[in-house]
Amino acid sequence: MIMCSIALLVIVFALVPELPEVETTRTALASALCGKTLHRIEARTRQLRWPITPQLLKRAPGDTLLAIKRRGKYLLFQFPQGTLIAHLGMSGHFRILTKFLPPGAHDHLDLIFADDLLLRYHDPRRFGSLHWTESDPLHHKLLRSIGPEPLGDDFNAAYLMARAANRRLAIKNFIMDSKVVAGVGNIYAVESLFGAGIHPTRPAGRISLARYERLTFAIKDTLERAIRAGGTTLKDYFNPKGGGGYFSQSLAVYGRGGETCKVCSAKLKQILIGTRATVYCPGCQT
């Protein structure tokens, strides 16, 4: 429960917002904003990764925020008239203000709700996006081709194995393909492949079902632990001195190229796959 005395609820991540961070954001925003009436929207930029949908900015006041859902790393703010589809990109975050503060640099958009609640979108690198749709959001161009949710039951070893048949693509790129599975980014791909003992450049079509069992378990386990850690940290948002990174403390390989493997003491290698930094353990991952 959000109390009236809270002046500011800040959600800041040390790393790029990945699925657990988006889910943590969703939970926090939903508890504070669902059921509130939207009075107006103020945009200070029209262009993020794509132009902000003009209809969003022309909307008449008075809609009640019904729910905030998530699909992959997209947040879906559901109103009676339509849905705001938001992506945090590389550096985006939402912040709830309970009293007005002048916008700073990169504070691109405010959603102003009843009871002096203000939801502010901040995104220095502007890789995020804000779309408005009055149709089924799951049919939106950005969402309709996304694969299953990684935490759902339909994401499993048999599914991955079937999708990987005859694919020569590196397994890391395969699991980062949003058409294969939603919302697995670079950090969690690297961590999950380490957890499963699979070399990141191994062709996706040349991995056994047993190894896909380990990989799906690792993906789910890594994401779930991060969400739980985020949930724990969420309590600290109420403390102005709280916060700080949370899951970074438990990263096994990401960002540790050249350091020692915590399992076998081998020196972790850092390579580029495509254009993405990839860390793996030559001892543990084959």
Place this chain on the structure above:
DNA sequence: ATGGGCACCTGGCTGC
């Protein structure tokens, strides 16, 4: 169909 690579953007880091 598949896979590789680019563009978008800017803060932060590196090296001169």
Place this chain on the structure above:
DNA sequence: TGCAGCCAGGTGCCCA
């Protein structure tokens, strides 16, 4: 110390 240049990184899209 200051400045220029480089790089990361999610994801849609283009091209071979």
